[in-house]
Amino acid sequence: MRNRTGNNPKRRIVKDALPDMAARELLLAHVRYVGSGHHKIYPANYGLGRTNPRPTSSVCDALRPLPLAEATELLRQGVLRAMFSTYVQDGFPKYIWSVSADGTVYEAKTHPNTPGQYHGYPLEKEDRMCDEVKAAWEARC
Template identity: 55%
Template sequence: MRSLMMRPGNNPKRRIAPAELLGKEARADLAERAKYVGSGHHKRYPADYGLERTNPRPTKSLCDLVKTVKLAEAGALMRKGLMCGMISDVRLGEFPKYVWSVDEDGEVYEAKTDPMTPGVYHGYRLEEEDDMRRLVESVWKKRWPAV
């Protein structure tokens, strides 16, 4: 059952940058330097993230709602999104604030960094009612695997 406190999922500031914003080398550099750590606020189960406990919040999307995504897979999804240029035009220093990716099952994920730790990301599954999910799916079909 869903909480009455809905996740604010249709943020108009989330925009996918044009593919030509970064060249292949710049995307590869970002993918090498970015780090995925995860967050207990988006998990029911700690899996292999090294989290002592999870603390899912009712306003946060759960990355493991449909399936458990292990740390290596989450990091690979983030890197794949970076390599495809599935990044926001909003940046925090050198790093895009958002990175999007789609897994082999068609699930859409968003990774996010914050001003306190630019380049360190946590992620979550985009829910069906989030308009960004459909946009990511559409752009992903054009950019993957054409990298």
């Protein structure tokens, strides 16, 4: 599988004037992790009829199946720590980042056609966002 083309320079974690916890909880009430067959080898419990990973897409379950509950919790923790982008589509950040217990950095992304519904994938270590996400994650614990 080829590495996905990452390092989008428009990706930025919100830094100044972090939303207060009430705003984060309101956002959390409206976001949902849905997954995508383009980033899965194993459909696990996502309700996906089939998977079809793109050659240029990261696969979130390449090392192990990632259950929906775990992916949902990663998204939840990303929102609670304000680990999201400032770019907003219909009131939703385009990106939400999180770090798993084993140190894997995940990026969740929404699409303009389905705002608030996110699919995610691990970032390669070479992606400049990995170090930035890890540093912000630790600072916001």
